[in-house]
Amino acid sequence: MTAPAARLEIDSLSVRYGANLALADISAAMPPGTVTGLIGPNGSGKSTLLKAIAGVLRPESGVITLDGRPIEEQRARVAFVPQREEVNWDFPVTARDVVLMGRYRSIGWLRRPGREDRCLAEAALERLGLAGMGDRHISQFSGGQQQRVFLARAMVQDPKVVLLDEPFTGVDVHNRAVFHQAIREFAAQGVTVLIATHDLSEVQATTDYVLCLNRRMIAFGPTASAYTIENLRATFGGQVAVFETVS
Amino acid sequence: MNWLTDPLQYPFMQRALIEVAIIGALCGLVGCFVVLRGLAFIGDALAHAVFPGVVLSYIAGRSILIGAFVFGSLTAIGIGLLSRSRRVTEDSAIGVVFVSFFAVGVVILSREGGFRQDLSSLLFGNILGVSRNDVVATLLVAIVVGGVLLALLKEFTLIAFDPTMARAAGYPVFALDILLLLLVSATIVVSLQTVGNILILALVVTPPAAARLLTDRLGRMMLASVAIAIASGVAGLYISYHAATATGATIVLTATAAFLVSLVVAPNHGLLANYRQSRSGHHHAHHYHAGEEVEGPRGHGPQPL
Amino acid sequence: MRLDIIFVALLAALVAAGCQSDDAGDSRLKVVATTTQIGAIVREVGGERVDLDVLLEAGADAHDFELSPRDMARINEADVVLRHGLGLDTWLDKAIGSAGGDAAVVQVTEGIPVRRDASGAVDPHVWHNPQYAATMVDNIARALAEARPADGAAFEQAAGRYRATLAQAEAEVRDILAVIPPANRKVVTNHDALGYFLEYYGLEFVAAVIPSANKDAQVSAAELAALQDLIEREGVKAIFAEAEVDPAVARQLARDSGIAVVEGLYADSLGEPGSGADTIHGMWLFNARKIAEALK
Numbered sequence: 001m002t003a004p005a006a007r008l009e010i011d012s013l014s015v016r017y018g019a020n021l022a023l024a025d026i027s028a029a030m031p032p033g034t035v036t037g038l039i040g041p042n043g044s045g046k047s048t049l050l051k052a053i054a055g056v057l058r059p060e061s062g063v064i065t066l067d068g069r070p071i072e073e074q075r076a077r078v079a080f081v082p083q084r085e086e087v088n089w090d091f092p093v094t095a096r097d098v099v100l101m102g103r104y105r106s107i108g109w110l111r112r113p114g115r116e117d118r119c120l121a122e123a124a125l126e127r128l129g130l131a132g133m134g135d136r137h138i139s140q141f142s143g144g145q146q147q148r149v150f151l152a153r154a155m156v157q158d159p160k161v162v163l164l165d166e167p168f169t170g171v172d173v174h175n176r177a178v179f180h181q182a183i184r185e186f187a188a189q190g191v192t193v194l195i196a197t198h199d200l201s202e203v204q205a206t207t208d209y210v211l212c213l214n215r216r217m218i219a220f221g222p223t224a225s226a227y228t229i230e231n232l233r234a235t236f237g238g239q240v241a242v243f244e245t246v247s
Numbered sequence: 248m249n250w251l252t253d254p255l256q257y258p259f260m261q262r263a264l265i266e267v268a269i270i271g272a273l274c275g276l277v278g279c280f281v282v283l284r285g286l287a288f289i290g291d292a293l294a295h296a297v298f299p300g301v302v303l304s305y306i307a308g309r310s311i312l313i314g315a316f317v318f319g320s321l322t323a324i325g326i327g328l329l330s331r332s333r334r335v336t337e338d339s340a341i342g343v344v345f346v347s348f349f350a351v352g353v354v355i356l357s358r359e360g361g362f363r364q365d366l367s368s369l370l371f372g373n374i375l376g377v378s379r380n381d382v383v384a385t386l387l388v389a390i391v392v393g394g395v396l397l398a399l400l401k402e403f404t405l406i407a408f409d410p411t412m413a414r415a416a417g418y419p420v421f422a423l424d425i426l427l428l429l430l431v432s433a434t435i436v437v438s439l440q441t442v443g444n445i446l447i448l449a450l451v452v453t454p455p456a457a458a459r460l461l462t463d464r465l466g467r468m469m470l471a472s473v474a475i476a477i478a479s480g481v482a483g484l485y486i487s488y489h490a491a492t493a494t495g496a497t498i499v500l501t502a503t504a505a506f507l508v509s510l511v512v513a514p515n516h517g518l519l520a521n522y523r524q525s526r527s528g529h530h531h532a533h534h535y536h537a538g539e540e541v542e543g544p545r546g547h548g549p550q551p552l
Numbered sequence: 553m554r555l556d557i558i559f560v561a562l563l564a565a566l567v568a569a570g571c572q573s574d575d576a577g578d579s580r581l582k583v584v585a586t587t588t589q590i591g592a593i594v595r596e597v598g599g600e601r602v603d604l605d606v607l608l609e610a611g612a613d614a615h616d617f618e619l620s621p622r623d624m625a626r627i628n629e630a631d632v633v634l635r636h637g638l639g640l641d642t643w644l645d646k647a648i649g650s651a652g653g654d655a656a657v658v659q660v661t662e663g664i665p666v667r668r669d670a671s672g673a674v675d676p677h678v679w680h681n682p683q684y685a686a687t688m689v690d691n692i693a694r695a696l697a698e699a700r701p702a703d704g705a706a707f708e709q710a711a712g713r714y715r716a717t718l719a720q721a722e723a724e725v726r727d728i729l730a731v732i733p734p735a736n737r738k739v740v741t742n743h744d745a746l747g748y749f750l751e752y753y754g755l756e757f758v759a760a761v762i763p764s765a766n767k768d769a770q771v772s773a774a775e776l777a778a779l780q781d782l783i784e785r786e787g788v789k790a791i792f793a794e795a796e797v798d799p800a801v802a803r804q805l806a807r808d809s810g811i812a813v814v815e816g817l818y819a820d821s822l823g824e825p826g827s828g829a830d831t832i833h834g835m836w837l838f839n840a841r842k843i844a845e846a847l848k
Binding site: 093 | 283405407411414416465468
């Protein structure tokens with residue numbers, strides 16, 4: 001499963017909710033095969049940005065391109081992993097059902113999932129350590145496993161871009177490690193990954209780029225240079241305590 | 248076996264049974280999405296809103312289906328447009344505006360009805376008076392509505408489960424939502440003759456609700472819902488025959504009885520199951536809520552990695 | 553203080569104005585009738601001397617009827633309120649209570665022996681019986697005369713003329729129905745509303761689809777099955793559906809039994825003006841012709 005290298009470019013993106021400007025003039029270019037951490041406090045517009053890229057929200061202005069072409073033409077190759085509380089866990093679907101949803105666009109209208117689709121779904125579940133659990137109802141998994149089901153769904157889309165909205169909520173440390181491993185594998189294949197998170201503990205270790213956001217873009221750049229205390233202060237409004245890991 | 252075969256010798260019972268079976272299948276199928284998407288209130292509003300259309304057709308001497316379809320479609324589109332406004336469901340607007348349609352229907356009936364004021368058959372259905380043409384019309388509508396629903400099953404499922412991904416994938420979610428509302432509206436309209444305006448929602452909501460208790464898989468839920476709906480309709484008709492009770496209401500009560508039975512005996516979600524589980528200390532089908540830490544099912548099932 | 557005086561003066565003026573009778577010289581007897589049948593008789597008996605208001609319209613449902621404020625005002629101002637009773641206009645009791653006024657309330661069916669329908673309730677459709685209709689005419693004439701003794705003689709004369717008209721119509725109905733052979737003199741109606749008519753003219757009432765004089769009752773499947781058997785056994789030739797009730801079930805029953813269904817009989821209410829059935833005798837003749845046509 002190889003995805004051709006995909007460069008994601010955001011140019012002067014603004015999104016408005018009624019009278020409020022939720023995102024103001026965001027511009028950033030993410031090189032292919034990189035993991036970008038999208039950080040900012042609650043309400044800073046992280047979800048909004050991801051949804052604008054995914055095409056769920058319509059921006060007021062700005063252009064988003066993938067590989068130089070408008071992203072609107074490449075919806076099928078953009079995968080979105082939603083926040084936990086936005087998912088209806090009571091819905092009568094199994095893990096396999098959810099993963100198969102990633103194939104719907106390829107299957108097309110009026111046709112049903114076939115053998116090949118089921119194989120791909122099973123393979124994705126296996127890659128994420130959920131082999132043989134496809135028949136289980138989605139509420140019967142742990143938090144970390146549930147996230148992996150959605151990641152498997154993203155996987156079968158054969159995406160160029162994967163967007164993750166607060167994926168670590170309710171996931172313990174061990175599962176996070178598995179998760180990060182899967183994300184690394186995506187990136188290694190040239191997929192561009194964006195992760196929105198308000199949990200900063202792992203940002204330095206797991207991302208190549210950071211985008212500091214608080215409605216406007218505070219900073220964007222390689223993690224090594226852009227993830228600084230000054231930028232964090234500016235993003236989080238000044239109340240920042242820094243704990244250094246003593247290795 | 249006489250109790251089974253006796254009613255069948257009468258053509259009006261044969262027609263009623265066929266009609267109720269078709270309606271049961273349709274309501275059971277479409278009702279799944281009404282229940283899963285929480286459209287019960289909208290369904291009730293639709294049932295009320297088609298009433299002026301029914302009245303106008305009735306007065307004009309035409310089949311009530313025509314007026315009802317027109318009003319049902321207008322209402323469905325109206326609700327769809329209303330829901331699109333930034334606040335997702337304007338419950339109050341739907342409740343006030345579309346239920347007042349019902350009052351409009353009553354007023355029209357009382358002022359212009361003249362000699363055709365049979366309110367009770369409009370409100371409670373008239374399944375004993377269905378003609379062969381009515382049954383054929385019902386079958387055709389059921390085939391079309393059911394066909395569209397099944398053809399777009401995965402799309403409707405995706406939108407119901409994850410509308411965000413549906414949008415992200417580029418599906419025309421708004422158009423599909425309107426289409427679903429139109430299908431629900433058509434289902435309600437064609438079912439009016441069996442149990443009438445007031446009770447129709449029960450037939451659309453109760454069988455799927457019962458089915459949801461019995462299974463966690465969508466495909467099985469749809470099958471169970473259809474089966475329960477058909478069985479309730481047929482059983483209700485037989486009971487009303489032998490006990491000389493009002494047909495529409497008896498059908499609804501039979502469906503409710505099926506629901507109550509499901510509530511008690513359902514393997515994972517039923518009252519008996521919950522009682523047994525709390526006594527033995529096991530937890531099957533444990534539901535995880537957002538934000539909770541990792542918690543595997545204790546006792547049965549694999550442990551989290 | 554000054555405001556209080558002005559307020560009280562205003563109130564007194566209003567009360568005084570309200571107490572005055574505001575009839576701009578209309579000296580006709582004010583009569584309110586509940587049903588179309590009573591209204592039709594009042595027109596014959598009272599003529600120009602009466603200012604008549606009929607509460608129910610042609611085809612309106614007597615059981616679900618709701619009075620409008622205007623109706624209440626008319627009741628308040630009326631000299632005489634003529635009601636049918638026998639369970640047909642029970643809503644009038646509360647209305648008279650709250651409308652106030654000092655009208656004389658007269659039940660025009662006093663003294664008429666009633667029959668009971670299949671469900672055991674009193675059947676109020678007495679106007680289909682010529683003798684009872686004549687009694688209604690008498691009761692109405694008397695009520696009008698008591699309210700306006702000066703016109704008593706005129707009312708009595710008009711009543712006499714109308715009774716003659718009714719007698720003539722009765723004879724005509726007999727002639728019309730005479731052509732029906734004895735074997736065919738069996739009638740099934742939609743609800744049990746023509747009982748008095750059938751009994752008087754010697755037609756056999758086999759059954760009604762809705763076994764009640766109240767058309768809001770719903771027929772059950774078992775009853776319908778029994779009726780289909782009965783129709784077959786008795787060799788009934790036609791089902792008669794009244795204009796006021798949904799004919800769907802009657803139609804299907806007729807089709808299943810292979811017999812005719814005749815729609816449009818007037819059973820609960822008189823017809824609209826111009827239908828030919830907007831008077832009592834007109835209604836009789838209309839119904840009789842339809843029945844004879846189907847059963848002969």
